[in-house]
Amino acid sequence: MARTPTDLVGAQPDPPFEITFDGRSVTALPGQSVAAALWGAGILAWRTTRDGGRPRGAFCGIGQCYDCLATVNGEPNRRACLVPAHPGDAITTQEGHGHDRLGV
Amino acid sequence: MTASVSEPSGLYDLVVVGAGSAGLAGAVIASELGLSVALVDASTQSGGQFYRHPAPALGAVRPEALHHDWSTFSNLRRRLGASGIAHLTGHHVWSLAKEADETWTVHAVTGADGTAKRPVRIRARTLLLATGAYERQLPFPGWTLPGVVGAAGAQAMLKSGLVLPGRRIVVAGSGPLLLAVAASLAAAGARVPTVVEAAGYLRYARTPRALVANPQKAAEALVHGAALLRHRVRVRLRSAVTEVHGTDRVEAVTVTRLDRDWRPVPGTGRRIACDALAVGHGLVPQIELATALGCATRPLPDCTLGLALDGLQETSVRGLWAAGETGGVGGAELAWTEGELAGRAVVARLLGRRSDAGRIAGLQRRRDRMRAFADVMASAHAPGPGWPVWLTDDTDVCRCEEVTVGCVREAVADLGARDARTVKLLTRAGMGWCQGRMCGTAVACLAARDGVAEPPSERRPFAVPVSLSTLAALDEPAEPGGVEAEASSIEGP
Ligand code: FES
Numbered sequence: 001m002a003r004t005p006t007d008l009v010g011a012q013p014d015p016p017f018e019i020t021f022d023g024r025s026v027t028a029l030p031g032q033s034v035a036a037a038l039w040g041a042g043i044l045a046w047r048t049t050r051d052g053g054r055p056r057g058a059f060c061g062i063g064q065c066y067d068c069l070a071t072v073n074g075e076p077n078r079r080a081c082l083v084p085a086h087p088g089d090a091i092t093t094q095e096g097h098g099h100d101r102l103g104v
Numbered sequence: 105m106t107a108s109v110s111e112p113s114g115l116y117d118l119v120v121v122g123a124g125s126a127g128l129a130g131a132v133i134a135s136e137l138g139l140s141v142a143l144v145d146a147s148t149q150s151g152g153q154f155y156r157h158p159a160p161a162l163g164a165v166r167p168e169a170l171h172h173d174w175s176t177f178s179n180l181r182r183r184l185g186a187s188g189i190a191h192l193t194g195h196h197v198w199s200l201a202k203e204a205d206e207t208w209t210v211h212a213v214t215g216a217d218g219t220a221k222r223p224v225r226i227r228a229r230t231l232l233l234a235t236g237a238y239e240r241q242l243p244f245p246g247w248t249l250p251g252v253v254g255a256a257g258a259q260a261m262l263k264s265g266l267v268l269p270g271r272r273i274v275v276a277g278s279g280p281l282l283l284a285v286a287a288s289l290a291a292a293g294a295r296v297p298t299v300v301e302a303a304g305y306l307r308y309a310r311t312p313r314a315l316v317a318n319p320q321k322a323a324e325a326l327v328h329g330a331a332l333l334r335h336r337v338r339v340r341l342r343s344a345v346t347e348v349h350g351t352d353r354v355e356a357v358t359v360t361r362l363d364r365d366w367r368p369v370p371g372t373g374r375r376i377a378c379d380a381l382a383v384g385h386g387l388v389p390q391i392e393l394a395t396a397l398g399c400a401t402r403p404l405p406d407c408t409l410g411l412a413l414d415g416l417q418e419t420s421v422r423g424l425w426a427a428g429e430t431g432g433v434g435g436a437e438l439a440w441t442e443g444e445l446a447g448r449a450v451v452a453r454l455l456g457r458r459s460d461a462g463r464i465a466g467l468q469r470r471r472d473r474m475r476a477f478a479d480v481m482a483s484a485h486a487p488g489p490g491w492p493v494w495l496t497d498d499t500d501v502c503r504c505e506e507v508t509v510g511c512v513r514e515a516v517a518d519l520g521a522r523d524a525r526t527v528k529l530l531t532r533a534g535m536g537w538c539q540g541r542m543c544g545t546a547v548a549c550l551a552a553r554d555g556v557a558e559p560p561s562e563r564r565p566f567a568v569p570v571s572l573s574t575l576a577a578l579d580e581p582a583e584p585g586g587v588e589a590e591a592s593s594i595e596g597p
Contacts, residue, residue, distance in 0.1 A: 004266075008169050008170065030162065031162040036261055036264070039267040044251050045352070050506070052506055055250050060257045061260035069537070
């Protein structure tokens with residue numbers, strides 16, 4: 001039995017790189033989405049809800065539920081399950097609707 | 105900021121929306137029979153959800169380890185590569201419009217998540233809609249906790265990103281997909297203590313004809329069953345996860361026995377430790393691009409809606425064909441069968457000749473046989489009327505707008521709401537980012553007076569979020585060309 005998903009498909013990825021999540025360093029594999037990189041580091045939540053301030057992360061995995069919204073390099077409301085991770089990306093927890101500075 | 109709209113080269117004979125099994129089969133055959141074809145897809149890779157696979161940079165030597173029937177896909181992908189099809193990746197279609205001269209305009213926003221600045225419009229003489237499905241969810245206390253993920257979602261993240269949401273993952277919900285999900289999670293190294301299926305499998309036995317006519321489906325179930333045995337995964341039938349425990353993430357779930365109507369049997373709850381829960385209750389056809397145009401639908405046996413299609417896969421709107429899960433959820437083989445059928449029908453319409461009557465009749469027989477089985481499957485796994493019993497008043501129904509069961513019940517009991525649309529107007533359930541995709545089934549069930557829910561049939565003007573600058577730019581003259589370099593690529597074989 002394969003111990004990891006990468007073993008299962010015999011993955012030989014290009015060299016891994018670093019992104020940050022709320023300032024902490026996270027290792028991503030080339031070709032992974034931001035959500036996949038975060039799951040790979042054991043991080044399941046990167047957003048808090050507007051009303052309850054409850055933690056959320058990826059749910060549907062295919063761009064339908066919008067639960068995985070994150071702030072990517074300062075831009076809020078990016079669907080982390082669709083956005084590919086790039087070296088040096090700064091992912092930050094998105095609070096509420098992500099437009100706090102606009103006061104809307 | 106204004107966004108100018110660009111148009112990839114002129115008027116195509118056929119534009120196919122969706123590059124999964126159905127879309128690929130339709131695009132490839134139409135191109136091989138002489139049509140000019142554009143294949144438009146949100147993803148950067150072909151394959152759709154079923155044949156979702158890791159990006160090339162992940163260097164997967166054996167991507168087929170996560171799939172059945174990989175050879176069908178490799179064949180379609182090879183033919184795509186050898187064709188002259190314009191494969192427009194990273195294009196999220198938000199609207200289809202029929203013009204006065206009977207041609208079509210397909211409107212898309214570009215980029216991995218549709219936020220690139222340049223919108224695109226693609227012009228077509230005919231359309232094939234192959235947009236697939238998304239997962240149906242029923243809420244339960246704790247289902248918004250991090251670590252609770254869609255069953256299909258967990259599989260999608262595994263197939264494309266090679267990651268798991270936890271080490272010990274309970275798989276729950278209803279439908280044959282759960283067996284496939286559990287088998288692939290276990291093969292990828294997760295411990296799957298149990299698969300929890302709300303239906304009983306006895307229902308299938310009531311329609312032996314559909315079963316006998318589809319032996320490959322039974323064989324598929326056996327393959328998954330054997331894999332689960334090998335990984336010592338226990339399958340519990342007539343049971344559901346009725347509560348998730350944990351404060352900031354999943355720590356355990358309660359699994360409860362259900363009666364025939366999906367009512368929890370009191371006193372049967374068992375707590376099972378886990379760090380993730382993958383849950384889903386089947387799939388919902390993704391048809392909003394068609395319903396926005398007024399295409400006729402048909403109710404499916406599991407209270408969802410599929411497109412009503414004629415013998416050659418055409419919708420009730422002339423010039424718009426559909427294939428695969430858009431006509432009702434039936435799996436990859438049915439999808440490519442319908443895709444090819446639709447592709448041939450478009451060729452016959454545009455070129456005025458039937459390409460191969462024998463082949464078309466064969467495809468139709470295969471389609472009818474598999475459609476019959478799909479309907480049996482849908483009715484076997486339709487949510488029982490008793491499932492709302494497992495909800496508490498403070499359970500969130502609408503994840504986006506954080507609308508609780510209590511609010512929805514108040515709208516129904518005190519304010520007289522009788523359908524999902526009225527509940528939406530009174531509570532905001534379904535008004536958030538996902539536009540009711542996650543809560544639509546639950547709200548419709550809770551609003552139904554006698555427990556029999558009407559499928560939510562609301563029309564959405566936009567299938568994906570679109571910025572105001574994009575809408576404003578639609579009136580400007582289009583910029584021809586240039587889009588290929590910026591926002592799309594032709595995928596190689
Ligand atoms: S996880 Fe659902 S949209 Fe990203």
